[in-house]
Amino acid sequence: MKILVPVKRVIDYNVKPRVKSDGSGVDLANVKMSMNPFDEISVEEAIRLKELGKADEVIAVSVGPQKAQETLRTALAMGADRAILVNTDEEVEPLGVAKILAKIVAEEAAQLVICGKQAIDDDSNQTGQMLAALLGWGQGTFANTVELDASSVAVKREIDGGLQTVKLNLPAVVTTDLRLNEPRYASLPNIMKAKKKPMDEKTVADYGVDITPRLTTINVSEPPVRQAGEKVADVDALVEKLKAVGAI
């Protein structure tokens, strides 16, 4: 079984994003970029399934600029077998990404796609669900535990009130939540080996899908800034303050 893992290159989660003064977006010049944290979890899960003998090949895919090669190399260094870069300098919306992924899934005859639940830049939380819809597959979103069999996958999902388990026929799409696993660090020898693993370069045109954006960003602004209040000396002063604001 082949597993496809879409990985996105995004601002590193430790960096505080700064809004550009002209309101056109977030300043990404000279900012540290990394693999979307949820996608590291997806890569880890796919590799574990392969190590368990439940999958034969793990293919990492990224839709993005040339630099997204680095993200794919990270996936290869973690243990993915090969990578596909769909090279574009345009910003591709989740619907467009899902359409490209649907074509790759068909081409590769992948049986399972493991996406992150959300990219930490656009915070859309859509791509996996859209891909599942386009393919007519089941979707196990916000996965906390994944159990793969020959013909089905059981996904324990993190939902608002607790946990829910669903069983999906294969092929299927899974999206990962934070507690699914702890991604490994790539070892130095594996980073070296990753340099020799195959990476295909494609363009959006190769897949013949229309990725014209449907949304236009008119403006990006800073959220209202919260002013720090005051520090109180002790618990008695805290109780007074809480009374003053009507909290108790």
Next chain:
Amino acid sequence: MKTLIWVEHDNVSMKDATLAVVTAAAKLGEVHALVAGSGCASVADQVAKVDGVSTVHIADDAALANALAENVAPLVAGLMDSHDAFLAPATTTGKNIAPRVAALLDVMQISDILSVESADSFTRPIYAGNAIATVKTSDSKLVITVRGTAFDKAATEGGSASVEAIGGASDAGISAFVSEEIAKSERPELTSAKTIVSGGRALGSSEKFEEVITPLADKLGAAIGASRAAVDAGYVPNDYQVGQTGKIVAPEVYMAIGISGAIQHLAGMKDSKVIVAINKDEDAPIFQVADIGLVADLFDAVPELTGKI
């Protein structure tokens, strides 16, 4: 414009998350509500009374009992022939279903909106709420998820919508519900609580969390929240997590206890009215957003506070 809203429920009662969606949808036009479930007639009756709802469509079918997206999305997509916009709460159910509907309609979803600017433009948070984008859509049908804390709740009385049964539901046959572990609690729900007491990694164990945080929450009649670090360490269940990837809350009072204030945590609570922080590190980032801060060891300060209120 005719809107269709997703009613969040458990087949018995409507969830509060629905009410903010009614308010958002009313800004676009006429509000029709979809109650999709199994044996969910009582839910439809409740929704019919919500102020601002004009029609309730009830789809009662065993295949809809657990709101599996594979079964629900085609039903919603079909109803979009006669509606212009589909709005769902940005809950785990809404986030699961709405993008699937959007893809079936070949439109982009607008996630987690904070405001309705006009019939085709909306604001939404990006980068964990560190930026707010105003986006305009060119799609002919709208699919939207709504951030609950950003809109007032519609009144649960005052409406008198008609209730119409609809068919068209079926089991797509590709997914099945197996089981659910829903934590039962007497406490107010995190997303609707007036006061929240949240604990972080500093608590050190589930026993200490229970011993220190719970009595304070009990005294205040508060909901209990947590940072991701506390959830990951197993001090509390995952649905306690507040933040970019957990729950978004905006209570009257939010108490962050032994929580450093990482941007991902702030993303979930910085719109609270009053933020109180107790942390032993005077430079902890949480103090930059806290209205009231106390630099102290929580194991001394919190029991003392609980005793004095």
